[in-house]
Amino acid sequence: MYEEFKDMLLYTSIPYDIFVVLSDTINRFGRNYYAGWSESISAQNQLLLTLMTLTLNCKDLDLAQRFDVSRATVSNIFNTFIHVLHELLFAGTTNVSMPSQRKCKGSMPKTFESIDAVEIAQAIPHDLDKQTRVYSNYKSRHTVKAVTAVAPNGALTFATELYPGSVSDVAIVNHCHLARQFEAGDLILADKGFTIHDLLTQGVHVNIPPFLSGKSQFTPEEAKICYKVARARIHVERANERIKKFDILNHVPANYRPISPKIFQVCCALINLQAPLIKEVAENIKPKTLSADHRDHVTPEIPVNKSELKYTI
Structure with missing residues (x-):
């Protein structure tokens, strides 16, 4: 340059x-x-x-x-x-369809399709009812959130519109019909909040880290699974970090709130124009x-x- x-x-x-x-x-x-x-x-x-x-x-x-x-x-x-x-x-280009298994295998850099949620801040709505819906107990502030999907080569292939911060990840996946885009034989790596097994068609598998469920620690086998899932999912975390680097998403101004879903999705599209996330692809x-x-x-x-x-x- x-x-x-x-x-x-x-x-x-x-x-x-x-x-x-x-x-x-x-x-x-x-x-x-x-x-x-x-x-x-x-x-x-x-x-x-x-x-x-x-x-x-x-x-x-x-x-x-x-x-x-x-x-x-x-x-x-x-x-x-x-x-x-x-x-x-x-x-x-984005959200049209998930990449086929053939395309994924052709660009498989030791990882899998991953989905996750991105939560961003925006100006507090004046309407009290809207304030309640966008308040996130997890973030302890007023936020909006979206679900993103990242392909094996690190490209962001799906991004929903923005939902109130109080809406669960599963509810977003159900509402945006993301599960319908997967085919039998697909394997999805997801965070713990995505207990979406019931939404998937037969033959589609979702792999999420195991829960402690009252135990003090994981078994060696569970710890090994956690490590493998985390190693593969690191790419979706890195993609989400790139999205969050757009400063406008740290606090969407009130005058641009009506177009905030498009602002978010444009930011998602722009990360596909940046340098590849994965070294093997680069x-x-x-x-x-x-x-x-x-x-x-x-x-x-x-x-x-x-x-x-x-x-x-």
Whole structure:
């Protein structure tokens, strides 16, 4: 990566070459803006603004000063591009269907399909009834949660919408019909909260760590099973950690709460554009250096403050 682009991961969570491809792809499609539009910054910088909001949870006023636009324009761009990115990266690719057993075996890096739940914070609702539903006793705060699934190669293949923090993992799996996507012969590794055996069709197996059930310690055989499950499930934990690194998910602002499910799912889709989670997968991918011509085609500069605003298209 060129020295001048070393901060792209910090600001956007994706490498520069992926940013260029994503920007070029978006430019091929028309956009209907959330609140009308009189163009004042380039489409590339609109994408940059959106990714900075997701990655760093920059405030609208801060971005308005950085990009020399109004606060309303920042909100208009973000609302619009979340829907664009959701349609482009999530709706047509993720949640369509689980990878087949043949595909999984072809990319099996000593692990299995795993499912888990991700819990994130958001602004406290004003409605008292909604406050009760989103309060998580486990987290001791108001949260929303979703269920994610990770394939053997570390790719995130499924992410639900957001549910109130008080809803159980099993209830989410039942409501989103995730269990229907598995076929006989599939093996699922899941956390202890996913006692979903009754929801699965015949021939689908779920492997969860054993419970102590009043015992002081596991038997040697149970401890061995725990170790094997934990070793395989570490990849889904790492995927969830990448999701949580999007600062906007630490506290979704109140003005973006209506689109918070799409915000979450876009963040999930973006981790598939990052470096592979698993070393065995990464070793099979040879990094490609952008040519000088491609580099000069789009050269984004991260605006630090109003006096340093520069955009090279």
